[in-house]
Amino acid sequence: MSVLVNTKNEQEEKVLLAFLDSLHYNYQADVDKSSVELNDQFVNQYNTEIEHADAEIAAGNFVSHDDVEQLLKNRRKAL
Numbered sequence: 001m002s003v004l005v006n007t008k009n010e011q012e013e014k015v016l017l018a019f020l021d022s023l024h025y026n027y028q029a030d031v032d033k034s035s036v037e038l039n040d041q042f043v044n045q046y047n048t049e050i051e052h053a054d055a056e057i058a059a060g061n062f063v064s065h066d067d068v069e070q071l072l073k074n075r076r077k078a079l
Contacts, residue, residue, distance in 0.1 A: 002045060004038060 007013040020027050031038070056062065 002042060004042075 005016065007016060017027075017029065033041075
């Protein structure tokens with residue numbers, strides 16, 4: 001997953017980077033790419049993830065809506 005963040009000031013940027021560092025996230029700062037190039041990368045990544053999800057569904061790796069409703073109903077009973 002990719003996230004593009006535009007901070008309002010240097011203080012916000014420092015806080016965000018400190019947070020990402022504290023959780024050991026892998027990130028890139030000061031990316032020098034045009035918005036068109038970033039949008040193209042996002043769309044390509046998004047399409048790849050959708051294709052992967054479609055392949056998982058086609059292979060039968062999914063949970064049906066009825067199964068989720070039954071799970072939630074059973075959890076409510078347990079509480």
